[in-house]
Amino acid sequence: MFADYFVTGCRTKKGFSVILVPKSDNVETKRIKTSYSTAAATTYIQFDNVKVPVDHLLGQEDNGFIVIMSNFNHERWAMACSVIRWMRTVTEECMKWANQRIVFGKPLNQQPVIRQKLAKMISLTEACQAQLEIITYQMCNMTYAQQSKLLGGPIGLLKSYATRCAHDVADDAVNIFGGRGLTQSGMGTVAEQFHRTYKFDAILGGTEEILADLGVRQAMKLMPKAML
Template identity: 40%
Template sequence: MVVPLKDYPGVSMRRLKVAGQIAAGTTYIELDDVQVPVSNLIGQEGLGMRYVMTNFNHERLSIAVGVTRTARVALAAAFAYVLKREAFGKPLVDQPIVRHRLAKAGARLESQWAWLGGPTTMLKAQAGLVLRECADTAVLLFGGNGYTRTGQGALAEMIYREVPGARIPGSSEDVLLDLGVRQLVKLYKAKTKALESPASKL
């Protein structure tokens, strides 16, 4: 149902301080004997969870797309930095260990783009893992600059703080990976049964 929030009897709100996604305005809302008109009911009574569940995959897909883009921003910032930052008279990118870290994160990021057309539960779970890898890489390659909220590493540091906010909403990756495997098992059994049917042997 639609519940008016601001200055409405029985509604109290308290802003929650979170690590990232500051602009989201995360708020604790408490409803105490709130009265709303019957006309504020959305859909049929008792079907609220079903309505919420029909939106899960849309939410997960939009999160995955945004998170994948954020991972690319983090890795691009690190890439630009190691091309210009010098240590021991050479750009950081000349160090094999730096190239290895870029390659490892880059490989995961590029494979994530292929997932964007695949199973949504696995896609969303993988997106958070890829973002974590790319954010870690960016912060580590920025070195001390990656640990500050100002200067050259500010973007990498900010994205690093946003990682949990990408991995938790839309169901955590543990829940999604389990759901994804259960869906694959169901699909496998259905396809195997179809192959064993007499009609498939014609």
């Protein structure tokens, strides 16, 4: 909605080309509502007889797929960082709430069923955090070429696993907060927001199914011949 330029993947003679299209009267935008913030300005865009200067081509003609893919590993890693940070914050909020909320004369954390939920949330979150730190270490110590060859699959598996875990964490968090997990103010705000929005990390930048599949396909491709 607010953009002055649009980075577009255009079908050209032999593939995709990435072209920078400036906003003009021939570029029409219409807001699309989402369950997330309107600040993201998700937009339906129509291009009608748009012409752009030749030097607005990014990368090489017909090689746009490489331009698009060069972004994905880091984008997916950043999304994993974000969703795992959310999981940690939501778990912390639940720990505090379970300590503070008195039900039937005693704190919520005196209920074994609530402690079981917290145990699952902590275990899932810390497993994801550990996986994230291992991959981040590798990103910091590999060349760009090594990362491109070896880390696409593990990063895909990290993001898809993290959002599967986020699904369980968000679900349990709302149950722990009860009605407050559904209100957009007060103690349950964080749980409510996470439960409403964690799916963005599950779909954007590659869906869980596609990334899990990518991870396995890369692992199969790189398996030593002797094991096949």
